[in-house]
Amino acid sequence: MTTLLQFKNVSKQYGNSTVALSDVNFSVNEGELVSIIGPSGAGKSTLLRCINRLIDATSGEIIFDGADMLKINKKHDLRALRTKIGMIFQNYNLVERLSVFENVLHGRLGYKSALVGALGLYNENEKKQAIKIIQSLGLNEQVYKRCDQLSGGQKQRVGIARALVQEPRVLLADEPIASLDPNSSKVIMDHLKNICTTLGITVLVNLHQLDVALNYSDRIIGISGGRVVYDGLPANLTDEDIRRIYGSDPEALNLIIQKPKEVAQKI
Amino acid sequence: MRSNFLMKKRLYSGGILLVLVLLAFGAASMTEFSLAKCFSSIPKAIVWSLGNFYPVADSFAKLPDILAKLQETLLISIASASVAAIFALVFALIGSRVTKINNFLATLSRLIANIFRNIDVSIWALVLLFSFGQSSLTGYFALFVASFGFLTRAFMETIDEVGADTVEALRATGANFFSIVFQAVIPMSVSQLISWVLFMIETNIRAATLVGILTGSGIGFVFDLYYKKMDYHSASLVVLSIVLSILLIEQISNYVRRVML
Numbered sequence: 443m444t445t446l447l448q449f450k451n452v453s454k455q456y457g458n459s460t461v462a463l464s465d466v467n468f469s470v471n472e473g474e475l476v477s478i479i480g481p482s483g484a485g486k487s488t489l490l491r492c493i494n495r496l497i498d499a500t501s502g503e504i505i506f507d508g509a510d511m512l513k514i515n516k517k518h519d520l521r522a523l524r525t526k527i528g529m530i531f532q533n534y535n536l537v538e539r540l541s542v543f544e545n546v547l548h549g550r551l552g553y554k555s556a557l558v559g560a561l562g563l564y565n566e567n568e569k570k571q572a573i574k575i576i577q578s579l580g581l582n583e584q585v586y587k588r589c590d591q592l593s594g595g596q597k598q599r600v601g602i603a604r605a606l607v608q609e610p611r612v613l614l615a616d617e618p619i620a621s622l623d624p625n626s627s628k629v630i631m632d633h634l635k636n637i638c639t640t641l642g643i644t645v646l647v648n649l650h651q652l653d654v655a656l657n658y659s660d661r662i663i664g665i666s667g668g669r670v671v672y673d674g675l676p677a678n679l680t681d682e683d684i685r686r687i688y689g690s691d692p693e694a695l696n697l698i699i700q701k702p703k704e705v706a707q708k709i
Numbered sequence: 710m711r712s713n714f715l716m717k718k719r720l721y722s723g724g725i726l727l728v729l730v731l732l733a734f735g736a737a738s739m740t741e742f743s744l745a746k747c748f749s750s751i752p753k754a755i756v757w758s759l760g761n762f763y764p765v766a767d768s769f770a771k772l773p774d775i776l777a778k779l780q781e782t783l784l785i786s787i788a789s790a791s792v793a794a795i796f797a798l799v800f801a802l803i804g805s806r807v808t809k810i811n812n813f814l815a816t817l818s819r820l821i822a823n824i825f826r827n828i829d830v831s832i833w834a835l836v837l838l839f840s841f842g843q844s845s846l847t848g849y850f851a852l853f854v855a856s857f858g859f860l861t862r863a864f865m866e867t868i869d870e871v872g873a874d875t876v877e878a879l880r881a882t883g884a885n886f887f888s889i890v891f892q893a894v895i896p897m898s899v900s901q902l903i904s905w906v907l908f909m910i911e912t913n914i915r916a917a918t919l920v921g922i923l924t925g926s927g928i929g930f931v932f933d934l935y936y937k938k939m940d941y942h943s944a945s946l947v948v949l950s951i952v953l954s955i956l957l958i959e960q961i962s963n964y965v966r967r968v969m970l
Contacts, residue, residue: 494881517885524883535878537893539900548892552883559888601878608882 445505446472446612446644447493452502454488454668462488463499463668470612470661475638475645477655477676480665481688486648489665490614493646494527495520507611525552528605528643532617534597538590542581542600545589546572549607568607575603579633595626602633606641613637615647619654627651631658652684764946771943775931779950782927783958785849786913793856794864794906797822800857801864807872808894810886822865825858830916834923843925851920852913859912863905864898871897900969907962914955 447470454463462485470476478486491497493504495511504511507526514520528549536545550568551559564572576585579599584592589600598618605613615634619627635658638645649655655662656676664672664679664687672683737744802808804818834851841847875893884892895902921929928951935944 496877496881521883521885524881527881529878529881531874531878533874535874537875537896539896544892548879548884549882551879551885551888551892554884554888556885556887559885560891562892604878604882614881 444472445469446507447646448503448505450503450505452492452499452504454485454492454497455500461668463492466502466668466670468663468670468673470644470646472611472644473638473642474660475635475647475658476661476663477659478646478648478663478665479650479652479655479687482650484665485668486665487616490529490616490646490648493612493614494524494529521552525608526611527614528608528610528612529614529616530598530601530605530618532620534594534601536589536597536600536604539588541586541588542576542584542592542603543572543586545600546576546603546607549604552608572603572607575606576600579603593626594622595629598622598626598630599633602630602637606637606643610643612644612646615645617648617650620650627654634658761941762945762948763942764949765942768940768943768946771935772946775928775943775947775950778928778931779954781845782917782921782929783914783954785845785927786852786917787910789849789852790856790860790906790909790913793853794860794902794909796857797860797864798902800861801868802890802894804861805865805868805872807869807876808886808890818861819865822858822861825854826862827858828855830855831919831923834920838924845924845926847924848917848920848926851924852917855916856909856913860905860909864902867898867901867905868894871901903969904966907965911955911958911962914951914958918951 449466449468452463452466453461455461466489478489480486488497492499493506493511495514499512502512506523509523511523514523537548544562547562547564547568550564550572554563573585576582579602581596581599581603584596584600589597592600601618602613613634618634619630622630631654634645634647637643647659656679659676662672662674662676662679663670664683666687666689671686672679736742800818800822803810804815804822806815809815830851833854834847837847837850837854841850872894875897876889879889879893917927918929918932921927921931922933923929925933928947932944932947932951935941935947
């Protein structure tokens with residue numbers, strides 16, 4: 443298995459005092475589904491955004507596909523790399539007044555020049571590909587609907603389609619199910635898992651739901667106070683680890699873990 | 710502790726109220742303003758208006774003249790607001806938190822917009838009067854400059870409000886600045902932007918009357934002319950036509966808003 447993404451001593455400071463990430467080290471293999479868990483404000487969102495440089499890390503190296511993201515200075519090069527990184531968001535971040543089709547095609551804008559992109563000109567291939575992806579996510583009937591008429595779960599699927607049409611190597615998901623009901627959450631997580639296994643796209647997902655993370659991920663990275671405090675298989679996550687990540691006893695978190703895995707009971 | 714906290718708040722509000730009342734009384738006594746006299750003169754004013762301020766057959770002869778000036782004023786208001794909107798959009802995109810190119814340009818853009826916005830349209834009219842003399846062009850520029858300042862601010866806030874999330878999403882796809890602006894920012898905010906332009910047109914029509922008096926152009930000038938000639942009947946016809954056209958424009962812009970949203 444090849445390493446697709448690597449964090450080496452990455453730190454992020456806001457101003458002089460607020461430390462969002464400190465000395466983060468981990469690597470992600472191609473085709474893995476990795477969950478990043480941790481309490482609110484631990485630095486999960488910052489970590490994801492450092493990868494595609496929506497936020498600039500203060501120091502360290504982020505190696506993606508052989509290149510150090512932090513060393514890229516030219517805007518053009520940065521945009522070219524961003525096309526390889528799809529991203530989906532908690533609030534979907536769609537252009538609500540436009541149709542599903544148009545929103546999905548936005549995923550192609552990274553490949554376009556200023557004028558072509560501004561005019562929104564797409565070729566036949568891109569349109570066909572967009573329709574195919576929309577259908578694969580079960581949105582056949584919504585293709586030409588305006589996004590403000592969709593449910594939350596449908597909107598998130600549009601968000602996934604927009605990311606997939608980029609033909610990315612990696613998909614970053616920032617709390618993709620935090621605003622969704624359990625059913626829609628399951629649909630979205632199943633899609634993400636499916637994308638990972640069938641398309642071979644690496645998925646990095648920030649999660650608040652420990653049970654979801656345990657059920658879906660190949661690996662879990664636990665973050666607390668801007669530091670990586672756990673990095674390993676879901677099966678090896680112990681009560682002690684959970685306590686270190688969330689700062690409270692697993693019993694107190696029982697509400698979240700509906701089916702405590704045998705691992706969690708091991709100790 | 711709790712009751713003490715509430716007591717403090719009440720004392721604080723009471724203090725502010727007291728200051729306001731003192732200010733009002735101080736200002737009134739310095740200017741020899743008397744509220745009683747003010748109210749007692751209202752009936753007299755109404756009687757005078759009813760006696761003089763209504764159009765008669767004679768004044769209707771001047772209607773074509775008035776309507777021509779009214780048309781000029783309306784067109785100037787619309788032209789100044791719409792041209793200002795184009796400039797305002799550019800400045801708003803540069804100045805907005807979510808679409809700014811860099812901090813220096815953003816601050817500069819905000820500064821320019823603030824200067825133009827904080828100087829009232831009537832001051833602009835007086836300032837421009839020196840450069841352009843008494844003409845409709847002066848009126849046009851005064852309205853243009855004031856509209857530009859206001860619209861830049863309004864557009865900037867609209868873009869800040871609706872744009873942040875989608876701009877982030879499109880930046881993540883690798884889209885460039887122009888793609889983001891035309892594919893996300895403008896589609897998201899277009900209805901609100903148009904709504905602001907319509908509001909600006911309405912405001913300009915109202916302001917145009919005053920600007921016209923100052924710059925000697927348009928409907929304001931005609932009103933001033935008749936009023937100073939003590940032709941109150943014709944002056945009242947001017948006022949009536951302004952009121953009617955404002956109501957009409959407001960109806961039209963309400964209709965446009967409804968259809969658009």
